[in-house]
Every structure is written in C-alpha cells, then in structure tokens.
Amino acid sequence: MVAHMNAAALQKTIATGEAWYFSRSRRSLWRKGEKSGHVQHVVSMHIDCDQDAVWLRVEQKGAGACHTGRRSCFYRKVPLGSWPVSLEFSQSERAFDPKAVYGK
Amino acid sequence: MVAHMNAAALQKTIATGEAWYFSRSRRSLWRKGEKSGHVQHVVSMHIDCDQDAVWLRVEQKGAGACHTGRRSCFYRKVPLGSWPVSLEFSQSERAFDPKAVYGK
Numbered sequence: 001m002v003a004h005m006n007a008a009a010l011q012k013t014i015a016t017g018e019a020w021y022f023s024r025s026r027r028s029l030w031r032k033g034e035k036s037g038h039v040q041h042v043v044s045m046h047i048d049c050d051q052d053a054v055w056l057r058v059e060q061k062g063a064g065a066c067h068t069g070r071r072s073c074f075y076r077k078v079p080l081g082s083w084p085v086s087l088e089f090s091q092s093e094r095a096f097d098p099k100a101v102y103g104k
Numbered sequence: 105m106v107a108h109m110n111a112a113a114l115q116k117t118i119a120t121g122e123a124w125y126f127s128r129s130r131r132s133l134w135r136k137g138e139k140s141g142h143v144q145h146v147v148s149m150h151i152d153c154d155q156d157a158v159w160l161r162v163e164q165k166g167a168g169a170c171h172t173g174r175r176s177c178f179y180r181k182v183p184l185g186s187w188p189v190s191l192e193f194s195q196s197e198r199a200f201d202p203k204a205v206y207g208k
Contacts, residue, residue, distance in 0.1 A: 002157040017184045046178035047191065049170050053106040055178050066153050074150035074159050080121045087151065 001065045001073045003032075005054065017042050019058055036101045038062030063096035071095045105169045105177045107136075109158065121146050123162060140205045142166030167200035175199045 005013065006022040008029055013020045019032040019040035033039030040058035047054050064071040075092035078085055098104075109117070110126040112133055117124045123136040123144035137143030144162035151158050168175040179196035182189055202208075 002152060011187055014182060014184055014189055015187045042184060045182040045184060046194070047180050047182055048106060048177040049172050049174070049179070050177075053177075054182065068153050070153070073152040073154075073157075075153070076151050078118060078149040078151055078158065080118055080146060080149060083115055083119045085118055090150070 003030075010054070013042060013056075014045070019056060032065075033061065036062060036096075038064060038096075038101075040065070067098060067102065069094035069096050069098040069101075107134075114158070117146060117160075118149070123160060136169075137165065140166060140200075142168060142200075142205075144169070171202060171206065173198035173200050173202040173205075 003021040004024055005020070006029075009020040009022045012018075012029070012031075019042055021030045021032060022028070023030040031039070039061045040056070041061065043057040043059055045054055045056050060071070063069075066073040066075070068075075070092060072091065075090060076087040077090040079088055107125040108128055109124070110133075113124040113126045116122075116133070116135075123146055125134045125136060126132070127134040135143070143165045144160070145165065147161040147163055149158055149160050164175070167173075170177040170179070172179075174196060176195065179194060180191040181194040183192055
C-alpha cells in the first residue's frame with residue numbers, strides 16, 4: 001500500500017513500531033487497522049535520499065491491507081509492450097469482506 | 105526509488121518496458137538512465153486500488169539507481185522505538201561517483 005504521513009504520523013510510527021498514517025480525505029491521524037483490526041507491525045523503516053519518502057516493511061496483521069478486501073492494494077498487473085492496456089487481476093482474491101469490516 | 109510519472113511517462117514505460125518518469129524539477133519527460141546509462145528494465149508493473157500509484161519491479165542496469173551514487177535511494181534506516189531518531193546508514197556504499205556520472 002501507499003499512504004501519506006504527516007509529522008505526527010511519522011513520529012507515532014517510529015515511537016510505537018506500528019504504522020500510523022495521515023488520512024488526507026478525513027484530515028486526521030490514522031492508526032492503520034483502527035477499524036478493521038488489520039494493524040501493521042513495522043519490521044523496518046528506511047528513508048530515501050531526499051527524505052520525502054519512507055519505505056516500511058511490515059508484518060500485516062489480520063486479513064489484509066487494502067480497503068477493497070485484498071491482501072495488497074497492488075492486485076492488478078499492467079501488461080507491458082502494447083498500448084492501450086487491459087489490467088490483469090493478479091492475487092486479487094478477497095481476503096475479507098470490506099462491507100462487513102468497514103460498514104460501507 | 106520513488107519518482108513521478110505523468111501520462112506520457114506511464115505510456116512510454118508500458119510501451120517500451122523501460123522506466124520513464126517525469127522530472128518535476130526539470131518539467132520534462134525523463135528516461136531513467138539517459139545520462140548515466142543506468143536504465144531500468146521493467147520486470148513487472150502493478151497499479152494500486154485507487155490507481156494513483158504504480159509499483160515497478162525492475163532489473164537495474166549499471167551501478168545504481170540513486171543520484172547520490174548508491175544502488176538504492178533507501179540507504180538509511182530509521183531505528184524504531186525512540187524519539188528523536190538518528191538515521192543509520194545501511195547498504196550505503198557508493199556504487200558509482202555521481203560527479204563523474206552526472207557532472208555535478
């Protein structure tokens with residue numbers, strides 16, 4: 001998954017070892033898994049050369065990270081070599097029912 | 105590495121199987137490795153749930169991807185559990201001399 005962090009989310013992630021993000025749509029700090037229970041234990045964190053991106057390796061608790069019910073948000077493959085493209089579903093089985101978990 | 109793509113960069117990457125990005129500082133399309141020769145052959149490309157992020161697995165040609173001369177941009181580890189943090193260098197050996205390659 002890819003998500004946004006603000007300073008508070010970064011600090012909480014580092015201090016607690018659990019992934020916190022900042023929800024730009026809700027304008028609020030967001031502990032990953034706070035609704036679903038699908039929290040992320042951070043295994044390692046690296047920061048990039050210009051220090052505007054962090055890369056988390058996590059142990060994903062619960063069924064999955066994606067709000068669509070998949071394990072990963074990257075469940076569609078983009079085939080190469082031709083244009084236009086048709087996305088191919090790949091490891092796209094639903095690991096949980098998002099309606100049951102998020103109520104929407 | 106993390107970089108930006110515009111529509112043209114995305115289309116060129118898909119069509120050619122080599123990584124193209126869009127340089128926001130230079131405001132121009134950027135074939136990765138055009139100066140350094142450190143091109144990226146795309147092994148696979150996935151797109152995320154809300155289709156605003158693509159994840160490339162690449163075969164990195166040449167010495168490295170990072171403008172600082174490292175293999176990866178993520179050469180510093182963020183230790184967890186305390187605040188403030190001191191970054192730890194990790195796999196941070198220079199694989200090439202950026203001055204020689206980029207002339208700056």
